[in-house]
Amino acid sequence: xxxxxxxxxxxxxxxxxxxxxxxxxxxxxxxxxxxxxxxxxxxxxxxxxxxxxxxxxxxxxxxxxxxxxxxxxxxxxxxxxxxxxxxxxxxxxxxxxxxxxxxxxxxxxxxxxxxxxxxxxxxxxxxxxxxxxxxxxxxxxxxxxxxxxxxxxxxxxxxxxxxxxxxxxxxxxxxxxxxxxxxxxxxxxxxxxxxxxxxxxxxxxxxxxxxxxxxxxxxxxxxxxxxxxxxxxxxxxxxxxxxxxxxxxxxxxxxxxxxxxxxxxxxxxxxxxxxxxxxxxxxxxxxxxxxxxxxxxxxxxx
Ligand SMILES: NC(=O)c1ccc[n+]([C@@H]2O[C@H](COP(=O)([O-])OP(=O)(O)OC[C@H]3O[C@@H](n4cnc5c(N)ncnc54)[C@H](O)[C@@H]3O)[C@@H](O)[C@H]2O)c1
Numbered sequence: 494x495x496x497x498x499x500x501x502x503x504x505x506x507x508x509x510x511x512x513x514x515x516x517x518x519x520x521x522x523x524x525x526x527x528x529x530x531x532x533x534x535x536x537x538x539x540x541x542x543x544x545x546x547x548x549x550x551x552x553x554x555x556x557x558x559x560x561x562x563x564x565x566x567x568x569x570x571x572x573x574x575x576x577x578x579x580x581x582x583x584x585x586x587x588x589x590x591x592x593x594x595x596x597x598x599x600x601x602x603x604x605x606x607x608x609x610x611x612x613x614x615x616x617x618x619x620x621x622x623x624x625x626x627x628x629x630x631x632x633x634x635x636x637x638x639x640x641x642x643x644x645x646x647x648x649x650x651x652x653x654x655x656x657x658x659x660x661x662x663x664x665x666x667x668x669x670x671x672x673x674x675x676x677x678x679x680x681x682x683x684x685x686x687x688x689x690x691x692x693x694x695x696x697x698x699x700x701x702x703x704x705x706x707x708x709x710x711x712x713x714x715x716x717x718x719x720x721x722x723x724x725x726x727x728x729x730x731x732x733x734x735x736x737x738x739x740x741x742x743x744x745x746x747x748x749x750x751x752x753x754x755x756x757x758x759x760x761x762x763x764x765x766x767x768x769x770x771x772x773x774x775x776x777x778x779x780x781x782x783x784x785x786x787x788x789x790x791x792x793x794x795x
Contacts, residue, residue: 500568502529662727666703692757727768
């Protein structure tokens with residue numbers, strides 16, 4: 494199976510590639526390395542294309558050369574503070590880049606497309622959200638990804654190509670590329686600090702390990718063979734910032750105190766973001782890595 498992963502040198506892409514390689518996929522990667530790192534993946538140079546998904550002609554050239562059967566479209570700008578500071582750049586990549594990839598999928602007859610969307614398409618809500626819940630993004634990033642979902646649905650209507658839209662919740666694991674909460678705590682703890690500086694402490698998030706995400710991508714690719722369908726991908730458990738710090742504390746066997754730094758406190762904050770993952774679980778997937786087990790692999794790793 495020839496599988497092309499855009500954004501494959503990134504945080505989630507590197508875990509997905511590792512899993513799919515073990516499942517026998519021949520992996521090709523397009524990545525401009527703006528956030529990702531070449532060393533995260535073991536893909537030969539003739540299967541790695543240093544290219545920008547905004548480059549329409551180059552996308553067609555690469556697709557023509559590879560003739561991929563499956564495309565997993567992960568390339569995006571997704572760190573929300575960065576997107577808020579660079580609204581044009583991030584929406585351009587997330588929307589026009591997606592149009593380019595879908596156009597090449599159409600031109601070169603790709604058999605199945607997987608699109609990485611996000612929990613950020615949902616509005617503020619205090620309970621678990623299912624895929625049927627209303628969508629109402631709070632920021633430019635969520636809006637750009639929701640547009641990507643619409644583009645995928647249009648693409649399916651035009652071509653009949655099966656599309657899997659997967660709304661990722663909060664990923665954690667090795668190879669993190671952006672200054673999210675867990676790498677922020679990881680860095681301070683691994684730097685030897687035992688009083689760490691953070692922003693809001695009470696919001697809860699559904700943290701899912703990237704290896705569980707990679708397993709889910711594999712299951713979805715195997716099970717979904719027609720139509721267009723949307724799945725949440727989270728663990729179905731939410732943790733507060735203090736829960737995460739407590740987990741680091743258990744792993745190092747030392748107390749960790751938290752100092753709230755006002756400059757890090759977000760003015761608009763969701764208090765909950767929790768996935769209802771029953772639809773994905775019905776396909777036979779379940780998450781395997783708990784928070785303590787996942788955090789254990791991050792302690793003393795930079
Ligand atoms: N990390 C999360 O918690 C999370 C949550 C929800 C959704 N997502 C989505 O999952 C996908 C992967 O996210 P990630 O956490 O691995 O982020 P990441 O930044 O590590 O990966 C994105 C990859 O895309 C590449 N890229 C960015 N712009 C590009 C361009 N113009 N052309 C070619 N390559 C480009 C980057 O170099 C990077 O390797 C993204 O679509 C993101 O929106 C991630």
